[in-house]
Amino acid sequence: MNSNAPVIQTDNLTKTYFKNRTETITALKGLSFSVQPGEIFGYLGPNGAGKTTTIRLLLDLIRPTAGKATIFGLDAQQNSVELHKRIGFLPGELNLWKNLTGAQVVNYIGKIRGGVDMNSVRSLTERLELDLSLRIRSYSTGNKRKLGIVLAMMNKPELLILDEPTSGLDPLMQQTFNELMLEAQKQGQTVFLSSHMLGEVQTICDRVGILRGGELKAVETVSNLTHANFRWVTLRLREPVAASQLSTLDGVSDVSAVDGGYKLRLSGDFDPLLRAIAPYYVQDVAVAEPTLEEIFLSFYGNNGQTQKEERIS
Numbered sequence: 001m002n003s004n005a006p007v008i009q010t011d012n013l014t015k016t017y018f019k020n021r022t023e024t025i026t027a028l029k030g031l032s033f034s035v036q037p038g039e040i041f042g043y044l045g046p047n048g049a050g051k052t053t054t055i056r057l058l059l060d061l062i063r064p065t066a067g068k069a070t071i072f073g074l075d076a077q078q079n080s081v082e083l084h085k086r087i088g089f090l091p092g093e094l095n096l097w098k099n100l101t102g103a104q105v106v107n108y109i110g111k112i113r114g115g116v117d118m119n120s121v122r123s124l125t126e127r128l129e130l131d132l133s134l135r136i137r138s139y140s141t142g143n144k145r146k147l148g149i150v151l152a153m154m155n156k157p158e159l160l161i162l163d164e165p166t167s168g169l170d171p172l173m174q175q176t177f178n179e180l181m182l183e184a185q186k187q188g189q190t191v192f193l194s195s196h197m198l199g200e201v202q203t204i205c206d207r208v209g210i211l212r213g214g215e216l217k218a219v220e221t222v223s224n225l226t227h228a229n230f231r232w233v234t235l236r237l238r239e240p241v242a243a244s245q246l247s248t249l250d251g252v253s254d255v256s257a258v259d260g261g262y263k264l265r266l267s268g269d270f271d272p273l274l275r276a277i278a279p280y281y282v283q284d285v286a287v288a289e290p291t292l293e294e295i296f297l298s299f300y301g302n303n304g305q306t307q308k309e310e311r312i313s
């Protein structure tokens with residue numbers, strides 16, 4: 001395989017579920033994207049967007065209605081047995097044998113995979129502060145998640161596919177998780193992880209894909225995403241100006257009064273705003289990038305949706 005070929009590629013991947021006997025729901029609509037070798041790719045979307053569906057399709061746990069996925073250049077359906085050996089997978093819901101201890105689960109899964117790298121397990125459990133001697137039933141939600149991360153990572157697979165790995169982890173553990181991902185990347189592993197909290201993964205992802213209603217709305221580098229969107233502008237003018245005068249301008253919305261001036265949301269060019277305020281004495285203009293959380297949320301609202309889609313196309 002060409003070393004620059006994508007690790008994951010989907011082509012028009014589509015999945016329709018039966019809601020009941022008569023009704024269907026299309027959870028994924030013509031999804032096409034690729035993940036490059038050595039990349040940390042964040043797959044982001046709100047509840048029900050289709051993240052888990054995509055991951056199940058990649059792992060051949062469910063079958064597509066149309067389209068296909070390839071991993072390492074191999075068809076995800078036809079080569080799933082071989083591919084599973086090369087992928088570390090963390091499911092969104094980890095159903096483990098409740099009566100076994102963490103160590104027993106690690107051994108059992110390790111044996112199925114042809115061996116356990118005990119050094120790797122030790123290092124992961126130490127860093128994640130996970131006690132493997134306890135029974136699964138006594139694990140908290142966060143501890144189950146940590147065990148899932150150990151299971152996915154312990155054999156140092158070429159590709160990690162992680163469904164909401166950070167959900168349930170406290171901020172300190174999220175930090176440890178981020179470090180583990182960056183180290184995995186340094187060792188040449190590729191990471192595909194889903195989340196609905198952009199803020200949780202923005203520091204480690206090279207690119208993020210934003211999914212909503214089964215459609216990929218954007219695939220961007222984290223830095224592009226920050227720049228390609230809107231800005232918050234705070235204006236301080238010496239004479240009072242009616243807010244309505246600002247809110248009708250092209251690209252301006254969400255005008256609110258802040259102490260001694262106005263804060264507004266600006267998308268597109270500055271020119272209409274600058275022309276409008278030119279007759280006034282401008283004391284101060286401050287421009288702030290939105291947080292990625294705000295950008296992310298702008299994909300959900302109708303307002304943000306139209307603006308963003310216009311800008312992406």
Ligand SMILES: Nc1ncnc2c1ncn2[C@@H]1O[C@H](COP(=O)(O)OP(=O)(O)OP(=O)(O)O)[C@@H](O)[C@H]1O
Nearest residue numbers: 017018019027045046047048049050051052053054
């Ligand atoms: N087995 C199923 N049968 C019917 N509908 C399903 C099934 N699995 C998922 N769905 C529907 O498909 C859509 C996508 O679900 P999916 O679980 O992929 O979303 P998600 O992005 O992982 O959400 P979350 O953030 O809540 O985990 C949802 O509308 C969901 O109700």
Ligand SMILES: [Mg+2]
Nearest residue numbers: 051052053092
């Ligand atoms: Mg999910």
